[in-house]
Amino acid sequence: MEYTTQMEAARKGVVTREMEIVARKEGMDAEGLRKLMAEGKVVIPANKNHKSLDACGIGQGLRTKINVNLGVSNDCCNVEGELEKARLAVELGADAIMDLSCYGKTEEFRRRLVEMSPAAVGTVPVYDAVGFYEKELREITASEFLGLVEKHARDGVDFMTIHAAINRETAARFKKGERLTDIVSRGGSLLFAWMEMNDQENPFYEYYDEILDICREYDVTISLGDACRPGSVKDATDSSQIQELIVMGELAKRAWEKDVQVMIEGPGHMPLNEIASNMLLEKKLCHGAPFYVLGPLVTDIAPGYDHITAAIGGALAAASGADFLCYVTPAEHLRLPTLDDVKEGIIASRIAAHAADIAKGVPGARRWDDEMSAARRSLDWERMFELALDPEKARRYREESLPQDKSTCTMCGKMCAVRNMNQVMGGNTGGGR
Structure with a gap:
């Protein structure tokens, strides 16, 4: 079916290549996207x-x-x-x-x-x-x-x-x-x-x-x-x-x-x-x-x-x-x-x-944060850098001030709450060593 604009296509029931690309990026149904475009609520x-x-x-x-x-x-x-x-x-x-x-x-x-x-x-x-x-x-x-x-x-x-x-x-x-x-x-x-x-x-x-x-x-x-x-x-x-x-x-x-x-x-x-x-x-x-x-x-x-x-x-x-x-x-x-x-x-x-x-509540928005929180809980620094909005800055800040215990940072060192909770919850109660 012929159309001139994305909106005209949407109103004629046509899912364009561009709509398919956007639907895939957004993790949504292409037909649902088309309907929103037909109503003028999405461009x-x-x-x-x-x-x-x-x-x-x-x-x-x-x-x-x-x-x-x-x-x-x-x-x-x-x-x-x-x-x-x-x-x-x-x-x-x-x-x-x-x-x-x-x-x-x-x-x-x-x-x-x-x-x-x-x-x-x-x-x-x-x-x-x-x-x-x-x-x-x-x-x-x-x-x-x-x-x-x-x-x-x-x-x-x-x-x-x-x-x-x-x-x-x-x-x-x-x-x-x-x-x-x-x-x-x-x-x-x-x-x-x-x-x-x-x-x-x-x-x-x-x-x-x-x-x-x-x-x-x-x-x-x-x-x-x-x-x-x-x-x-x-x-x-x-x-x-x-x-x-x-x-x-x-x-x-x-x-x-x-x-x-x-x-x-x-x-x-x-x-x-x-x-x-x-x-x-x-x-x-x-x-x-x-x-x-x-x-x-x-x-x-x-x-x-x-x-x-x-x-x-x-x-x-x-x-x-x-x-x-x-x-x-x-x-x-x-x-x-x-x-x-x-x-x-x-x-x-x-x-x-x-x-x-x-x-x-945009679908998938929280997933990124949850993945970062999981990496922090695991003290997985490389994963934290991968997930950071600005990986270069995050990595640079850490490397400018490295702690004795490489699993922590220089803010808390061995008093790191995450490190200590991991030990306690893992059954290690040996005084935080």
């Missing part, structure tokens, strides 16, 4: 032109996935350096990589990333506009914005952030508010500025049907961007954020009418006590579509440690229903991340995702 971002892709599913009942942001900027335009970060991200288990390049002719990096990456690749076409057309922002036309959406789709991008929900009504509500940090979304701020300078509707909203036609042709998943995401804990859950979320729900239904897959992007910065209710609100207003969150960062005072603030919020968000976490590095709010920053961000995000999967 498989899989552009027809991304030939190196190893398909990955995002959504209800699946493992929480993580995304890594990369890309060149005006001050740091090193394509090879960003590709090295991409290779590291794949090696460390990232499920998706977003190219957030915002300077010059970005297509070289984007095309090379798509060519080499088995992880899904995402972009934000509006970032590319000023550099690609070599124009001032206000001079770029609606058709030129749409032309970049088609170009990115043709280049093999699997999902695109489209800030379509900041329409004139949403913008008017934002202007009536009293935000501490205004609009902190780069794409959202660009489109808000374009709308204000030209006194026109957001072209991504006005010509949304044309964007859907492009996405349908290449099977690009739309990630509805949250231009009004809170950039401080004070601004969380305000009227602008909720107004935009309502519009996102409407846009999600319009995408599904054309069999285009959709994710919803969310906050941002948010106090711990508001996270669970925000996840519920998104799922209600956006009809169960997969939810993709940046953090959320649960405090604003930790520059240099925002991978930790984001991991705290991300774990709670995912345990409460979020499906996809965007990593945050220690360099957030400060500079472009280095390789070491990328690693720290990925590890923190993977910890948050896995902790949430245990809480959600």
Whole structure:
């Protein structure tokens, strides 16, 4: 049976090759996965032109996935350096990589990333506009914005952030508010500025049907961007954020009418006590579509440690229903991340995702922890290193401080509770020798 998108196939009762791959990875029934995709509750971002892709599913009942942001900027335009970060991200288990390049002719990096990456690749076409057309922002036309959406789709991008929900009504509500940090979304701020300078509707909203036609042709998943995401804990859950979320729900239904897959992007910065209710609100207003969150960062005072603030919020968000976490590095709010920053961000995000999967009861999530606990009980150090999220760091820490009794560590030595319990439970009561 013929189909154009993964969602259309799912609705026609077809289990695609990508669905089979995802079902096998998740340890679930392929038919059950197909039904969730038909309902829009799971997406498989899989552009027809991304030939190196190893398909990955995002959504209800699946493992929480993580995304890594990369890309060149005006001050740091090193394509090879960003590709090295991409290779590291794949090696460390990232499920998706977003190219957030915002300077010059970005297509070289984007095309090379798509060519080499088995992880899904995402972009934000509006970032590319000023550099690609070599124009001032206000001079770029609606058709030129749409032309970049088609170009990115043709280049093999699997999902695109489209800030379509900041329409004139949403913008008017934002202007009536009293935000501490205004609009902190780069794409959202660009489109808000374009709308204000030209006194026109957001072209991504006005010509949304044309964007859907492009996405349908290449099977690009739309990630509805949250231009009004809170950039401080004070601004969380305000009227602008909720107004935009309502519009996102409407846009999600319009995408599904054309069999285009959709994710919803969310906050941002948010106090711990508001996270669970925000996840519920998104799922209600956006009809169960997969939810993709940046953090959320649960405090604003930790520059240099925002991978930790984001991991705290991300774990709670995912345990409460979020499906996809965007990593945050220690360099957030400060500079472009280095390789070491990328690693720290990925590890923190993977910890948050896995902790949430245990809480959600995702099949198989606890098995990994149980195996680690069994290795610790046996004082099997090699097995512990094999199971560690970061084996290199775990092994290095142990080798930097070796104990006299090699079965223990230098924290407790012969007073090691595990060692002593093993002896006692094994019938050896000879004084802990």
